[in-house]
Amino acid sequence: MNSKRKVAAAAVGAAIAPFLVAIPTGTASAHGYIDSPPSRQAQCAAGTVPCGEIKYEPQSVEGPKGLTSCSGGNSRFAELDDDSKGWTTTSVGNSVTFNWTLTAAHATSTWEYFIGGNRVAVFDDGGQRPPSQVSHTVDLGGVSGQQKLLAVWNIADTANAFYACVDLNVG
Ligand SMILES: [Cu+2]
Numbered sequence: 001m002n003s004k005r006k007v008a009a010a011a012v013g014a015a016i017a018p019f020l021v022a023i024p025t026g027t028a029s030a031h032g033y034i035d036s037p038p039s040r041q042a043q044c045a046a047g048t049v050p051c052g053e054i055k056y057e058p059q060s061v062e063g064p065k066g067l068t069s070c071s072g073g074n075s076r077f078a079e080l081d082d083d084s085k086g087w088t089t090t091s092v093g094n095s096v097t098f099n100w101t102l103t104a105a106h107a108t109s110t111w112e113y114f115i116g117g118n119r120v121a122v123f124d125d126g127g128q129r130p131p132s133q134v135s136h137t138v139d140l141g142g143v144s145g146q147q148k149l150l151a152v153w154n155i156a157d158t159a160n161a162f163y164a165c166v167d168l169n170v171g
Pocket of ligand 1: 030
């Protein structure tokens with residue numbers, strides 16, 4: 001590329017950039033996440049922990065089904081996988097109610113909850129569309145102390161799922 005074209009390309013980039021930055025708060029609003037106890041992405045959205053793009057769209061941690069990561073395999077949300085980022089831990093007993101905020105009522109196969117790779121709960125919606133608020137009360141199975149819970153919302157009519165991690169202190 002000659003230097004004139006380089007300048008032209010840079011100018012186009014500068015002109016487009018403001019619109020790209022505006023997209024996360026505008027159109028990417030459809031999906032869901034756990035807002036209480038506060039999931040990692042909920043803490044980003046609330047400003048509890050300083051984060052990148054995820055703070056604008058905590059509901060967008062979507063990836064293929066079957067993953068075990070907090071980021072759902074999204075490199076732009078990789079900070080959600082960082083256990084040492086200073087996430088706030090919620091003190092709970094053995095039975096915990098997890099509350100989801102959904103911005104799109106996707107047909108749902110199951111909701112799954114994992115601790116340390118073990119599935120501690122599953123709720124089968126049989127393909128139904130959920131309301132905008134969904135709650136599940138989960139028995140953590142007798143674990144104690146600092147725990148990272150992974151919650152998965154499996155969509156019935158796509159190959160994808162939504163992921164949320166919640167940091168707990170079980171006492
Ligand atoms: Cu969605």
